[in-house]
Amino acid sequence: MNAKPRTLGIITNNQHNVFQRNVLAGVREVAAQRGYTVAIDSYAEDPARPQPITLDYHAVDGVLVIANAAPNDLLQAIYESGTPISLVSHHVPGSSIPAVITDNAQGITEMVRYVVGECGRRSLIFVRGLPDQRDGFERENAFRRELMRYNLPLPDDRFVPGDFSPTVAARSIQRLLDNGTAFDAIVSADYLMGIAAAETLRATGLRLPDDVLVVGFGDAPEAEAAGLTTVAADVVEQGRRAARQLISQIEGQRISGVTVLSVRLIVRAPCDPR
Amino acid sequence: MVKARHPSDKATHSQLKRHNRELVLRAIYHGIADNRAALAQETGLAKPTVSELVAELIDEGLLAENGHGPSGEGGGKRPRLVKFVPTARNVIGISLSEERAEGALAFLDGRIVARHQVELHGAQGDDVIARLADVINGLLAQLDAPLLCIGIGVPGVVNSDRGIVSHTARLGWYNVPLASILSELYSVPVYVANNTELAALGQFVFGPAGEMDSLATVLVGGGVGVGMVVNGTAYHGGREIGYLRVADQSLVDAPPDSEGRLETFLGWHYVRQRAAALCRAYGSDLLPGPDELTYLHLGYAAANGDPAALALQDELSRYLAQVFAWIIGLLRPDHISLAGPMADYGEPLLAQTIAYTQELILPDLVEEVTFSLAESANLILMGAIAQALQYELGLA
Incomplete structure (x- = not known):
């Protein structure tokens, strides 16, 4: 029996931009369903005064990184430490760090x-x-x-x-x-x-x-x-899928490689075919 | 009328039930019937049998009630409609090549939700199975519905009935019981087939090819393969044919190690060398060097009048026509599609190939066949999904 709720640590450089906000909404939804809490480290809310990343990745059960919010060597260090990690909309070339990206x-x-x-x-x-x-x-x-x-x-x-x-x-x-x-x-x-x-x-x-x-x-x-x-691709859905990938790893499933989500065409101003 | 697949088969009770269930499901899936009375009429099954099967399928979530239809000509009760629920199950389709394993998670109508890919980096033997597991694990994390089954396409020689990969030298696989290894790991049925025959099945089930019973897909990329669908089912015999000798080798200077093998005229390794030679002979402003070259470049250059690309198009069409002629001569399929990277050369290559095919066999025979380019990059994945649907639900 796991008494203490488990925690997903999120690294993002901003939690109010539309993209990040929607990813977080999807992550929070899945975390709540699966009994996880979410700890957010948004280190650069004011781009003029960026803060260092403070998330202690040893203290959380898994780390989710949104876009290019953390340098590749930090991502690699987390991955090699054995702490489950998933990347959203980012991929480190040549590395097998699990990620969810769009096609x-x-x-x-x-x-x-x-x-x-x-x-x-x-x-x-x-x-x-x-x-x-x-x-x-x-x-x-x-x-x-x-x-x-x-x-x-x-x-x-x-x-x-x-x-x-x-x-x-x-x-x-x-x-x-x-x-x-x-x-x-x-x-x-x-x-x-x-x-x-x-x-x-x-x-x-x-x-x-x-x-x-x-x-x-x-x-x-x-x-x-x-x-x-x-x-x-639906950005909230991207957040949900990344949270599922991370939780799946935390719960013992070995995942490596990249999950690619399909995108669809959204026509808002129809053209007159020529 | 929905036809029984093997009407002459003697069947046990459970086989018969499964068969009837597939008839009902297929009639609804293809939009042939949408209520119990119509199902009974279309399948020839008794109404109580149909009602029982429909109730069972609704319990399993594969069918759902869908309101009431209009009453028949004589008035009377309005029929209760049923519909197929494509989101009731997920299916995983995987395409394995020598370079990577790529999987797709799809619903029962073939709509792909997510793909997952892992590079093999030269992995061999058991390591390849571990990479396949990485792909499956990545997709299992994304399930939206219970997993029905897994379908896998592999290069090389496959015994599909037993789920065994007999021989794929470049992956170091000899007699690997792939289906049983993976179905034990994941507790779902696993189906294995050769990539080429799955490309044909993918084209048959999900392609825009229209009404047909038989089809051949000629897959040209690194090598040359032919896959076939006969009477609506994948013919397990599709495979690489690049080692076969070309009948007329007089068309170009054969490469020194050719021995007349088809792949030495149509395989990418040789096509690229030939393109470089033609560029030297004719000059070309539109083609990049061999490292950057793709079939898209060749098609683009040919369409813009590049002499080297046009000369190569002519040569490739003549060799491809020999393959088309064999297929038509032996099988007379309703349809032939050109798939794989060479399809990027575009319609002019196909048109020229058809013209040369008419010079090799009776033009009337060629007239009976329709042709298409299969440009989908997901053809093998779609075939793996289609195969899984055919085996598990009798669909497609």
Whole structure:
């Protein structure tokens, strides 16, 4: 009989951002069902004054890390200590630390099928994430593959900087407009950059999606409010699945490798097929 | 009318009951009947038998009451409708290659909820089984419903009836009783088949191919394989055929170690070398070097008029046509699909292959067959799921 409730330790760099908040909601739901308490270490609520990670991972039954909230050497140290650990939306290349991630390649495939196959757009711009982050390079590689499938050319000037930053994305789109570059669709490596791109286009009087179709990756209430068409896995569900993976390990199941969740296309502003 | 699968089989009472249960389930699953009276009519079973089976299936959660339908022509009582519940059980499908083990957790309609993958890093023998367990454990953590069974596709020679992998040299497996090892570990039925035949079954059950009884899937990637579905069931004999000799080897300079083997003309290792040679001969602005090259690059370059990619497309079509001709000559299937990485070359390769096939056998025979490209990356996984559904529920 286990008298003391067991604890899941969560490392996140923020618990109020939409993504992290939704992951936590899913984790809390499963933890409550399975009789676990949740201890959260959010070390950098104020990005200007980041705090060190203080979670004592020896004192909890398992550790769940959201996105890139902890450096890889810390993740590896926790993993090697034998404390069960699961990563959400993050993966350490070459390591077998269990993780729950979304299917970037499938998401881009669905997205390009919609933009090119259904909406008939032929002149696409890709707003890049950070190419050294997993989500960034996987989405970009998948985009290059899918364009080839439709026999569309991919000159380098069609890939513009975004850095997963709305400001950088907006600046890139403004530069395209200033240069008079012609395009009829923008595929953005995440939804925040997609929203920024859409706002930039609207500010110049372009009609969306008639003149330019803008799509993003990932979903949150902001994307819904902006009417952005996107591909996404349910983020709360991602939290639930990660909690299940972690609890399964705590309860004695050996898990290694990555669980990949399917994403689906969410069309918010239907296109007129061309 | 739902047909019995083996009407001439002599059956024991429990086999008969299972058979009847499958008839009922299949009729509802395929939307042929949605109430007890229609089920009795479609299956030829007595109404009390149907009612009893439906009650049992509702108890198990596989069927659910679904309100009332309109009354028949003569008026009278409105029939109580029943529907299939695809979320009543989960199924795990696994595809094993020499590089990785990849599993999918799905509902009974084939909808994939989560996948889990583990790299093999050259693992051999028992270590490969440990990696398979990693995949299964990863998916078991994500179950949304009770697990019905596990289906596994493996490269190499498989005795599916006994669940034994007879021979997969590159995984170091000889006579491995994979089904019994895993079903003891996980206490659910486990089904094992060759990857190629599962690709065919996946295409047959979940592909958009339409009404048909028989189909062949030609899987071309690292090697060449053919899988078949005959009369709606996977034919356990599908496998790699890359060691067979090509009839007409005069088309290109065969590689020195070729001995005329099909895989030395169609296997990726050789295709990549041939692409490099053609690039040197014709020049190419659109193709990357051999390390980066994929079939998508080749299809893209050919569609944009690249001479090297077009020449290679022509050569590959001629060899592939020999495979298509054998299949049609022997089997006359309703449908042939080209699957695996080579499908990324695209429709022009398929069209050219069909044209060359017509030069090799009676064009009328070719006319009777429909063709498609199977682009799904999950084909083998879907086949493993389909196989599990066929064996456990008699569906699909």
